[in-house]
Amino acid sequence: MIHNYQIIIEYQGTHFHGWQYQKNGISIQEILEKKLKKLLRKKIRMIGAGRTDAGVHATGQSANFLLDKKIENKKIFLNSINFFLKKYSISIIDIKKQKLNFHSRYDAKERMYNYRIINRYGALALNTNRAWLIKSEIDIYLLKKGAKILEGKHDFSTFRASSCSSKSPVKKINSIKVSKKGNEILIQFKSQSFLQNQVRSMVGCLKYLSCKKWSLKKFKKVFKSRNRKLCAPPAPACGLYLAKVIY
Numbered sequence: 001m002i003h004n005y006q007i008i009i010e011y012q013g014t015h016f017h018g019w020q021y022q023k024n025g026i027s028i029q030e031i032l033e034k035k036l037k038k039l040l041r042k043k044i045r046m047i048g049a050g051r052t053d054a055g056v057h058a059t060g061q062s063a064n065f066l067l068d069k070k071i072e073n074k075k076i077f078l079n080s081i082n083f084f085l086k087k088y089s090i091s092i093i094d095i096k097k098q099k100l101n102f103h104s105r106y107d108a109k110e111r112m113y114n115y116r117i118i119n120r121y122g123a124l125a126l127n128t129n130r131a132w133l134i135k136s137e138i139d140i141y142l143l144k145k146g147a148k149i150l151e152g153k154h155d156f157s158t159f160r161a162s163s164c165s166s167k168s169p170v171k172k173i174n175s176i177k178v179s180k181k182g183n184e185i186l187i188q189f190k191s192q193s194f195l196q197n198q199v200r201s202m203v204g205c206l207k208y209l210s211c212k213k214w215s216l217k218k219f220k221k222v223f224k225s226r227n228r229k230l231c232a233p234p235a236p237a238c239g240l241y242l243a244k245v246i247y
Helices: 028-040 074-088 140-150 198-210 216-225
Strands: 003-011 057-067 090-098 110-119 132-134 152-155 170-181 184-191 240-246
Touching: 003 028, 028 057, 028 074, 028 090, 074 090, 110 198, 140 170, 140 184, 140 198, 140 216, 184 198, 198 216, 198 240
Parallel strands: 057 240, 110 132
Antiparallel strands: 003 057, 003 090, 110 184, 110 240, 152 170, 170 184
């Protein structure tokens, strides 16, 4: 009998070439499949909900795999697989049985990404490779204003990587929320799906706006231009987290 299992994964993406298999480096998917094969003594093929780029982290990545035997004890499974994964900064935090036709990627109704910024002059110690340090003063009002402009259904060609395989540049951003606690700023993005590099490119442009390198008029013009060449440099991968996938 075939069983379909969904797992929720947390990982630090710093030393990985992203989620998906890569010829030029090690990926999260590759490590997970190898360690699951070692534990279950079966070849495993993992389907991930989000193809996070090199250096991007996750607190709630979702994936599923088919298995021709039943996992009898959830606690034993989690303890065992995480023993094999601990040196890679990867953890499977939950596992649940799903219907046979469940697909982590295609069944996702919404994906939530968080981008962490630390706005201070002093260098990062505890948050090295886990947030973007911006030393210039950030105007939160302008940051929120720019975020509001990006909400809704638009052509996001300005923020699309040249290697993006999506059929259309038109996406709908359900919401963008900006919050600030002390010197840390969190930008939360929700959409059913995103273009390759879209979130980091949007954050890069929001940084130019909120640090007053661009006016609001310039920000709108760049967004509406649909011209990738006018986009600000994308924000670094270290601040981006796939936080949750909603079904």
